[in-house]
Amino acid sequence: xxxxxxxxxxxxxxxRGLCPHAAKQVPPNFSEGSGGTEALTCLVRVAxxxxxAVCLFNVFFAFSSMEYQKYKEWLMVFGREDMNEMLKEIKxxxxxxxxxxxxxxxxxxxxxxxxxxxxxxxFFVLDxxxxxxxxxxxxxxxxxxxxxxSMLPPIILWPKENEKVYDVCAxxxxxTTQMSAMMKNKGIIYANDVRIERISALxxxxxxxxxxxxxxxxxxxxxLLRPDxxxxxxxxxxxxxxxxxxxxxxxxxxxxxIKLSYLQKRILLFSFDSLKPGGTLVYSTCTYTxxxxxxxxxxxxxxxxxxxxxxxxxxxxxxxxxGLSEYGNEFRRVWRVYPWHLKSEGFxxxxxxxx
Amino acid sequence: MAPEERGxxxxxxxxxxxxxxxxxxxxxxxxxxxxxxxxxxxxxxxFAKTLMPIGIKGKRGILVYANRPTDAFARTFxxxxxxxxxxxxxxxxxxxxxxxxxxxxxxxxxxEYFITFFKNHPIAVVFCDGGFLIPAKSGKxxxxxxxxxxx
Numbered sequence: 001x002x003x004x005x006x007x008x009x010x011x012x013x014x015x016r017g018l019c020p021h022a023a024k025q026v027p028p029n030f031s032e033g034s035g036g037t038e039a040l041t042c043l044v045r046v047a048x049x050x051x052x053a054v055c056l057f058n059v060f061f062a063f064s065s066m067e068y069q070k071y072k073e074w075l076m077v078f079g080r081e082d083m084n085e086m087l088k089e090i091k092x093x094x095x096x097x098x099x100x101x102x103x104x105x106x107x108x109x110x111x112x113x114x115x116x117x118x119x120x121x122x123f124f125v126l127d128x129x130x131x132x133x134x135x136x137x138x139x140x141x142x143x144x145x146x147x148x149x150s151m152l153p154p155i156i157l158w159p160k161e162n163e164k165v166y167d168v169c170a171x172x173x174x175x176t177t178q179m180s181a182m183m184k185n186k187g188i189i190y191a192n193d194v195r196i197e198r199i200s201a202l203x204x205x206x207x208x209x210x211x212x213x214x215x216x217x218x219x220x221x222x223x224l225l226r227p228d229x230x231x232x233x234x235x236x237x238x239x240x241x242x243x244x245x246x247x248x249x250x251x252x253x254x255x256x257x258i259k260l261s262y263l264q265k266r267i268l269l270f271s272f273d274s275l276k277p278g279g280t281l282v283y284s285t286c287t288y289t290x291x292x293x294x295x296x297x298x299x300x301x302x303x304x305x306x307x308x309x310x311x312x313x314x315x316x317x318x319x320x321x322x323g324l325s326e327y328g329n330e331f332r333r334v335w336r337v338y339p340w341h342l343k344s345e346g347f348x349x350x351x352x353x354x355x
Numbered sequence: 356m357a358p359e360e361r362g363x364x365x366x367x368x369x370x371x372x373x374x375x376x377x378x379x380x381x382x383x384x385x386x387x388x389x390x391x392x393x394x395x396x397x398x399x400x401x402f403a404k405t406l407m408p409i410g411i412k413g414k415r416g417i418l419v420y421a422n423r424p425t426d427a428f429a430r431t432f433x434x435x436x437x438x439x440x441x442x443x444x445x446x447x448x449x450x451x452x453x454x455x456x457x458x459x460x461x462x463x464x465x466x467e468y469f470i471t472f473f474k475n476h477p478i479a480v481v482f483c484d485g486g487f488l489i490p491a492k493s494g495k496x497x498x499x500x501x502x503x504x505x506x
Binding site: 136139141142186190203208211213215218225 | 390417448
């Protein structure tokens with residue numbers, strides 16, 4: 001399977017008629033390697049072949065459309081081109097904070113219209129026009145707004161009471177606080193993030209949700225914290241957000257993913273080194289590109305002989321796709337969760353152990 | 356000093372007071388044994404005892420006191436309070452959550468802190484200043500009195 005990125009492949013796909021609308025928009029001599037001016041010149045011709053002095057407004061939209069079509073075509077490699085349209089229609093979901101309240105007691109207290117999900121403590125919010133963040137339940141720390149698929153990495157990591165857990169890219173703290181609840185506010189969680197503006201959101205959520213077993217640190221995740229120390233490590237790496245932000249495609253391009261991939265590899269490598277032998281690491285992103293997902297995991301497996309990719313085994317029957325096998329058959333063990341699986345964000349999740 | 360005794364703040368008259376003792380005596384809160392307190396620049400933090408041996412710089416647990424008891428304190432430990440509690444109706448609770456002061460309908464004692472409840476759920480700490488109950492995030496800072504210590 002190839003990812004769209006080379007101009008030739010885009011043309012091939014368009015030529016096969018996968019997306020007739022895109023074929024109309026993209027000029028035949030367009031290529032990914034074309035400079036901006038060249039592409040614009042082509043587009044001027046497309047937008048208005050008989051009037052060279054076409055207005056810049058039209059050029060702008062033709063150009064945007066081309067980028068968008070390229071993105072949609074690229075999405076089809078992984079599944080469906082309407083994935084970011086689906087993201088716009090996703091229902092908001094909440095997680096009941098079991099540190100403070102039981103699910104039963106929450107249901108008695110809350111006046112929100114809720115719909116059950118795969119997870120016992122997570123619900124879709126059916127009320128329209130209500131800002132969940134302005135409700136009493138939210139202020140009191142009884143619930144946290146969190147997408148259903150972003151609850152998966154902590155569930156897959158499954159931290160236990162009294163373990164030492166490292167959440168490398170923790171802010172704004174959805175997964176940290178979820179893990180704290182799973183650990184019944186015992187043990188130790190190192191919640192780390194590098195950016196101070198994100199840390200303030202993390203601290204605010206920790207205060208609101210009554211998390212007592214967490215120490216918040218501000219460090220570069222791409223540096224070693226403590227070698228062979230943690231029982232479990234969660235790396236929810238910074239990514240291009242194509243699975244969570246319906247407008248992320250606007251700034252996305254392959255170079256951006258490759259740049260992020262470099263950072264993700266460093267973070268994953270050092271995070272793995274902080275894991276004690278026998279420990280478990282979960283790597284996740286909310287994006288689809290293989291450069292930020294399978295390739296990063298493959299890099300770790302190549303660099304660390306004691307890293308082993310293992311199957312994901314959780315007590316829920318979660319629909320998902322397997323990882324891209326072009327990196328090896330073992331990548332069938334990783335999960336790709338797309339928006340239609342859980343009516344939630346897209347996620348990539350891989351579980352590894354240190355042998 | 357035992358770890359749980361470390362959180363000390365200054366009272367109205369400048370004397371220092373232990374937060375755990377303050378909360379126990381003012382609100383009748385019996386803290387779980389695994390909770391410890393620590394004095395930091397921003398105030399007093401409460402966290403699980405498991406975090407004690409950590410030698411890494413960072414913010415541990417939640418902020419329970421910052422010039423006055425915080426809402427995070429009320430919302431985390433408020434259910435354990437047996438004294439200085441007041442139950443509010445929905446309109447009052449919503450006003451407090453928007454940091455609006457509310458009338459002292461129940462004629463509570465002025466100069467005291469109270470933990471407020473809505474439908475038996477702790478929602479905030481208020482300071483009773485004459486005819487009004489003032490929420491923590493109103494921007495006004497009221498240092499607690501040390502009258503308990505004097506007793």
